Amino acid sequence: MALVERGSAVEALVGHLAECALGGARVVAVAGGPASGKSCLLDLFADRVADSGALLLTASGSRGEREIPFGALRQLAAGLPPAEGDFVDRVIAAARERSVVLAVDDVQHLDADTLGLLARVRAEAVGLPVLLVVTDWEPLSGPLTAHADHRLRLGLLTETGVAELLRAELDDDTAAAAYHRITGGNPLLLHALIADNRSDPAAAEPGLAFRQAVVACLHRWEPRLLAVARALAVLETWSSPAALAELTDQTEAVAARLTGVLTSAGVLVGWRLRHEAIRDAVLGGLTPTESARLHLRAARVLHQRRARPVDVARLVVASGEVDDQVLDEWVVDVLRAAALDAIATDRGEFAVRCLELVLPMTTGRVRAQTAADLAGAVWRHNPADLLCLSEVDPVTALRFTLWHNDPERPTEDAGLALANEWIRGCRLPTRVSTSWERASAALMPGLTRGALGEVIANAEQVLHGCPLGDRTVEVLAAAVTGLMLADRVDLAERWCVKLTAAAEQRRATTWLALLGAVTAEVELRQGAVRSAYATAQRSLDLLPARSWGVLIGLPLATMIAADTAMGITDSPALREVVPDNMGDTLIGARYLRARGHHYLASERVLAAIADFQACGRVVTAAGADLPGLVPWRTDLAEAHLRFGRRRAAMHLARGQSELPAAAAQHTRARTVRVFALAGHQPIRLLQEVTESFRACGDRYSAAVAMAELSAAIAARGDTARARRVAKSAADEATACGVGGLLDRVPTRRGDPNDHTATTLSDAEHRVANLAALGHTNREIAHKLFITISTVEQHLTKIYRKLGVRRRADLHAGLAVHSGRVADLGRSPVR
Template identity: 35%
Template sequence: MAVLESAAALARLEQLLVDSSEGRGQLALVQGGLACGKTELLYALTQRASASGALVLSATCSRDEGDLQAGLIDQLFQGADLPEQVTARVEELVTPRTVEEGHSGDAPCAVQLPDARVVHEICGILLELARKRPLVIAVDDVQFADSASLQFLLYVLRRMRSARILMVLTEWERPHPGHPAFRAEITRRPYHEIRLGPLSRDDVEHLVTDLLGGHSHPSLASGIHDLTGGNAVLARALVDDFTRADRTHAGTVQDDDSSPVVGFAFGQATLACLHRWGTELLDTARAVAVLGDHADPELIGQLMQVRRYDVDRFLHTLGSAGLLLNGRFRHQVAERVVLGTLSRGERSAMHLRAAELLYESGAEASAVACQLIAADPVMEPWMVPVLRAAADQALARDDVAVAVRCLESALPVVDRGERLALTAALARALWRVNPSAAARYMPALQAAVEQGSLPARDVVTVARWAMWNGDGEAVARSLRAVPGTAALDDARLVVELRLAFQWYYGSERGQFPDSVGGRGAGSDPWNRATNRLAAVWKHREPDVAVDSAEQILQSCQLGDSTLEVISSALLVLVVGNRLDRATWWCEQFIDEAARRGAVTWQAVLSSVRAAITLRQGRIVLAAEQAEHALHMMAPQSWGVLIGYPLSTLVSACTPMGRYEAAAEALRYEVPEAMFGTLDGLRYLHARGHYYLATDRVLAAISDFERCGRLMREWSLDLASMVPWRSDLAEAHLRLGRTASARDLVNQQLAQATATDDRTRGISLRVLAAASDLPQRPALLRRSVEHLEASGDRVELARALKELSQVHQQLGELDRARLLARRATQETKACHSGPQPSCPSPPEPLRPSPPVTAPGRQQRPDGDGPVLSDAQRRVADLAALGHTNQEISRKLYITVSTVEQHLTRVFRKLGVTSREALPLSLTEVP
């Protein structure tokens, strides 16, 4: 028998109604799965029959009334539009006494009413009614009918062949009918079987259109069909959820509202479907919900303690009803509401039994652990290794929440030695997403460090935590404990510890024990890379240090123990003025941290990215990035590192004149221990400039002097990190102390390396301010050259502005205007938004590409270079006011060659004088 759609089934029943009206009695047996629309079909038929003038006698059977004998007969006659004398006569014939005395069993064939006259007279009443008008007897869910009523239906069926009667019975399609004897009896005679399947997509679309007031919405209907499998009850519930979700406007559904909303109505409809079919289907659904992705028929049967054959039947029924798809719930809401039908004790017991079954079947530890966590059982010995293995698997796939739950579940029942290992693993996992949550596990680990009972990896965890929080004593204790552990043979572990120390403190300050390094560490490539990286803090071999940083970044994987390693290497690239490389690497690691959901990694690396952006002079973007990083974690989670995003934010807001925003950032409470780290230096430097910009000169001097004192004490007097001498010199100039300012700047110039263009550029600018007017142009031109090479556009704009003012004071107004325009352009660049990220890494560090000012290699339209490299160099120097002789000396070419280059430059650019030379490529027509 083919499965019919509801429209075709209704048309067939209507034809049977016509046939029966002509005196040919008809029986139709409508079958279908759960919520396939049998009731709706029967209702539609009775409406059509009533409209055509037929008399309709209808009844709906219920599981709860299955033992109420003759209940169906009562419904048929009480609910119809019958003359009062007919209803009264039936009530006289069918009484509790006559039914009870005649009841002899559940089989309808065995039921005998006490007087055949009773059944005969009731049947006669029906036949008499059918002579006057067509009669429709409609019984829904006949499988729940009482046996006495079934006997009555059989009696009528035997006598209606030539009567104008249509009998329509609906029943659930099940492998084992509820009343097999009754079904066998009715199918002996001619009958029409109609099978209903789930609603088709077209049916669902018509249903949705009707329920939404005639508004056609095919995409919504398609989504509802996918979530319900054509279950009419669930489809109606989804439409209800959709309309309740405020997805309409002015009474009509909007065209872009195409996604179903799965909410309360859907969940309740799911439960209604399951309760209608009895406990076996609900129990099966519960087992599926408990087992989740591991809900195969064999495990479901073991969990329910029923036969595999029965499980297959139940799963088929649930699948046919649209509740399951491939043995799984179609939506999590359905799974949640089914689990909600279990009491806390029942649910715990089922999860525990599921865990045991999965463990015995050899399932993955993560699957068993999920059941154990849900059960919250009393721990047994076999459970702890499972939870530990599941935690490792969860961390490998970056599911920190599951890993933490596994470790926390196992922690209370293990012995002391294993408890320390689990505690360390738990601290590392929590640290990845919320460092403050990891704090409660640290005291036990710190105590174990003092007792010497902690393995190397966990000692390093404690050391990193102590550095994070600026606990110098705990850092020292941890470092002293390292040589007595297996770390002596683990060069990589020692490297991670040393680089973490450098990230927080810069140089090792003599506090890192010489014994930490291990046997053969000197020949280990990681140890050699670390030694070369440390050279940047000792004012030597900066190129070697940045090359080593690049190698570390290429070889290092982002992980719990490598965050500081990566950050330290990025910092060295910044100090070495490799800003493009630092930017590219930082973005790669931020993207990876975001993919892996590691909030702590994202926050720290984002603060590094903001500092790099600030170093490039893009202050608006740097402020946005610093604020974003700062808000990724609560202030108490940052430890001493809170100084990093705060200092960037203050340093970015100050030159923009956003003094209130800078002051707001400075109101954050910072730990005093921060001032013993590099972040303290950054913070003092940023706060000093804020004080200087807001005319609090003495406060600025205090911060700058404190920077200098700390850096000298730590043997970290590195101007590329914090140029405190030029900062202090600017403050002295505000007080008229020109000689002191000049001495400070000269000291900084003497210290700066030849490759540190930024420090030299800043120093020369301040030195010009401390010099006589005739000396200032040359000093400022040199400052501009260095700052152009450094890439710091904020400092470049300041130098250009001061050079413009000097030329104005000297009466060179044309040159002053050009420089002022260039300074304005650089200032605008500082306030620009984000630039497109490069899809591929910049050129490798070696050989280093020539450093030029941003955007000065090609035309803006991308048509290629306007000038040759040699012409560009000459034009740049001439535009800054250098004479031909000065250009000759700087570029080691003859004056004649300079003149030839300038002649060609004038011709190519269409200018007639040096004063008309553009100071930026954006001015080239």
């Protein structure tokens, strides 16, 4: 083992040996804290004594032999040559022939009889070369060491010494500061930490060897030292001699002395244990019952000393239980006060633990309020955990039912009633009193009337006046959505950043999840496709699916739409399980719309039509037919154009354009785009659409419109200009994180002069009708007097033109082709 910062001590002892040889007995006491290297020093000195030719007698004190008379004397006498007389006479006789060194380790544990003989040796060896070297606890207090002729003190290793040892042991001293910070320079702890990190010296990570060394270090001293260390571990900053004395049943003087020992061992800095690993080590040996008892006793001590409720509660919570011995009224008061402080300072998990402990100890109004506080704290971090609570207050229970689309019921909470309007499309009966509540209540009616200026003003009033909290986060999210629908996506983005930062500071997981979903939707409206997907994925990951309820449709809709934009034809988000009752909510309509467009991009036109129709039914039934939120008419019109049904598409687009709620520029651009794709002045209108989307900040929609404009220009024969526009479209899409846009935009969608791509020939129509009726290919061939091969060729073209993939879909496909599907040509709401 390398000798570090102990060489001078060894040389000092060798010097005392040389002086003794000249004829002068003396006692040298070596002091130091636990595991400071006193025993190692004696071993090194013993090697030098052996080299000098002096007689070496050694012994080590033991706590177990302290009460055994002359227990250590046998060790010392074993090295004496045979002679007449008792031990002292024999030592004196040996000293007349050569120098004698008596090296005794842990002299504080020697029995009284052996100590008496050593005192006689010192007294009777005057003028003889006798050197008595003993190691003792610090401070020196024994009868032999208190009056020693010379004293040596071994301190902790410096950072320089630690670096020297690391170079010797690991050939790497880059982490010397960390090793010194963790061990305090205690040699035993340092060697243990080195052993834990031989494979990766730079890690400096305390492991099993380090924890074992901490316990061994403290066990070497008296038993009360470990008890004091454990008390310090739980009291932390509230430690003091008086508190330690009360907790460990010691006097203040003993407590103060033992904290000094811990400081000399390097494990204590001020009143705190040096490192968390040391704390874990000293508490690790306790049984669960012992640990609980220690923490509860410490809590009582702190309460009696008027400590802050949060500090007292921390100990009660750490105990994991409250037994009858501490079931006093002060426990209830402390836990409730600490929980309210934790809620106010956004330490939700601690608040939940306090309230869980105190709830069974309360009754009446206090119990009702405690249950409400507990439910609110749980909701903020994981709504699904409400299902594990025995009691939930009415407001939180209503919020849970709102997120899970359970039957509506009246509420006195205005925030929930207003949020319900944006989730389910109807407002719960309630009273509004504050200005922000009135402004929030006016958002949906303002959008319905197309009063965008009012919507913007009211949304900002909500965002400025409504504090972010458990009962208002949905209202604030709705206000941000209102700004987006009113073409102020720039303001929506700004408020998303501000609200998210506040939620992060408050460490409110549920808020972050909902605000993240809204932020992703805003990013998608801006055309930041990849960013929107990533934001939606992060928000989705914050909560388990059962916590989201029907609101899971928000992030999933964004992810599906982003995948569609990026050309992914099988979005993983579609495989996520959603609640069965999500479909009849506005959230569900947004999800269905995203899924419909995904189907449309995958040429599953009939499935897309079914989803768009469902969107129309949901928003109509909810009384929230907002084209800015769910433009189902233009979506359905686009699907019609896939079948060449130009007249039906334009009818739907006109129906949307006549709605007051379609006043937003972004919504108007969607409507005009349908007219353009249907072949009505496509170049002029697509130019207008492109500029409108740009003005709204929607770069991706602008890129799509430019790609379609390029196709329209190319159809007129201006290929040079078409190429320039196509390049601009591709560049814009790339900036949005989307590649391959030009490959996915149909070049002649809805061209009134091109019927061949979607119109069935007479022969194909006959084959399709028979196949839809269930006839086999052989039966069709027999009825129409054609070959089976011809039937198969016709069916291949029929599937492509009708946008179906299997025989079972032919009936619906023919109905769409002939305009007979559920009044597709009429708008359900005018």
